[in-house]
Amino acid sequence: MILPPPSAPEAAEKWEVQLRKGSLDLAILCALWEGPLYGLEILRNLESGSDLVVVEGTVYPLLTRLRTLGLVDAEWVESDSGHPRKYYRLTDAGRQRALSMARIWTRFAASMTSLLAPLSHNPTPHEVAGGKS
Amino acid sequence: MTYTAASQKAIDDYLATLRRQLRDLMDEDVRDIVEEIHAHILDKTSGDPSPEKIASALGALGSPQQLALRYHTDELLERAQLSRSPGLLLRSIVRGASLGLGGLTVFMLSGVGYCLGGVIFVMGLLKAFLPKRAGLNIDYSPGHSLSAGFGAGSGPHAGHDPIGLWLIPICLLLGGGILFLTFRFSLWTLRFFTRPRRGPEPVALED
Numbered sequence: 001m002i003l004p005p006p007s008a009p010e011a012a013e014k015w016e017v018q019l020r021k022g023s024l025d026l027a028i029l030c031a032l033w034e035g036p037l038y039g040l041e042i043l044r045n046l047e048s049g050s051d052l053v054v055v056e057g058t059v060y061p062l063l064t065r066l067r068t069l070g071l072v073d074a075e076w077v078e079s080d081s082g083h084p085r086k087y088y089r090l091t092d093a094g095r096q097r098a099l100s101m102a103r104i105w106t107r108f109a110a111s112m113t114s115l116l117a118p119l120s121h122n123p124t125p126h127e128v129a130g131g132k133s
Numbered sequence: 134m135t136y137t138a139a140s141q142k143a144i145d146d147y148l149a150t151l152r153r154q155l156r157d158l159m160d161e162d163v164r165d166i167v168e169e170i171h172a173h174i175l176d177k178t179s180g181d182p183s184p185e186k187i188a189s190a191l192g193a194l195g196s197p198q199q200l201a202l203r204y205h206t207d208e209l210l211e212r213a214q215l216s217r218s219p220g221l222l223l224r225s226i227v228r229g230a231s232l233g234l235g236g237l238t239v240f241m242l243s244g245v246g247y248c249l250g251g252v253i254f255v256m257g258l259l260k261a262f263l264p265k266r267a268g269l270n271i272d273y274s275p276g277h278s279l280s281a282g283f284g285a286g287s288g289p290h291a292g293h294d295p296i297g298l299w300l301i302p303i304c305l306l307l308g309g310g311i312l313f314l315t316f317r318f319s320l321w322t323l324r325f326f327t328r329p330r331r332g333p334e335p336v337a338l339e340d
Contacts, residue, residue, distance in 0.1 A: 038172075038176075039169060039172075039173050040173055040176045040177065055193070055195060056173070056193045056194050056195075057193075057194040057195035057199060057200045057203060058203065060166070060169060060170065060173070060200075060204075061200070061203040061204045064166070064204065076168075081175070081176065081179060082175075083171075083172050083175050084168075084172065085172050085176070086165075086168075086169045086172065
């Protein structure tokens with residue numbers, strides 16, 4: 001059975017979701033760059049420092065995965081709130097990974113910006129055709 | 134800060150379901166995960182422990198089933214890919230088997246591959262250490278019927294052992310090759326399970 005193709009906005013939305021998912025590792029590593037944070041602080045950091053509004057249930061498994069990969073360390077710390085909190089900090093490997101990912105990201109973003117330049121300056125062929133009629 | 138009985142029950146139920154769903158993982162990991170999620174809920178509701186706020190905090194986490202599934206697929210598969218451990222690989226394939234018919238097929242194929250490769254490899258070892266009692270035995274019976282036996286037993290006294298000690302390298306190479314190919318196949322299929330899936334699982338990020 002051939003499914004009907006998704007509408008343009010729907011397809012773009014799905015693409016954006018995948019793009020954000022793929023960026024979340026780097027975003028978390030960047031959030032931890034300045035120092036240790038616990039889960040909710042990481043979430044708030046992502047929300048305030050970007051428009052990456054994250055489903056909270058996504059971040060904790062991802063933090064566990066980053067820990068398994070040796071990119072972050074975690075330790076439980078007693079807090080004034082009455083319950084302990086699990087703080088995450090970047091390991092040396094995590095810092096190296098964040099730097100190399102940031103380099104790739106910057107290069108990639110520059111290439112894409114260059115490719116996208118015509119879209120912001122010129123009307124689409126469709127618009128041109130519409131204007132002539 | 135105090136929670137109403139209903140709010141406390143909602144939190145306890147969520148955590149109990151999460152703990153049940155994570156039972157495949159190591160106890161220490163499960164404790165750690167549940168404590169962290171509990172701390173997250175307490176932090177989220179610290180200023181306002183109303184039932185509405187609790188419901189909102191739990192809803193933002195997603196259902197305990199979805200949350201547990203993310204832990205399973207993310208952590209278990211990542212570990213398996215890192216460690217290259219056949220045991221973890223097998224657990225991952227079992228996890229994949231529970232995700233659909235394709236996963237079940239992969240699980241069965243992997244099981245057959247590991248068993249077949251293992252048996253042949255062990256046969257080579259047996260031939261090396263018990264050459265008189267293990268081997269490929271071809272028995273030419275008086276009625277010209279031909280039967281072939283392959284395994285460890287009383288030995289080829291009633292027939293011939295045409296391959297002899299050549300069985301050792303053949304079995305070790307063949308069995309090892311099958312085990313290796315099955316291992317590579319398992320690793321390759323892990324990529325399939327780590328791909329984003331369509332279906333009831335909600336998108337991980339949203340506006």
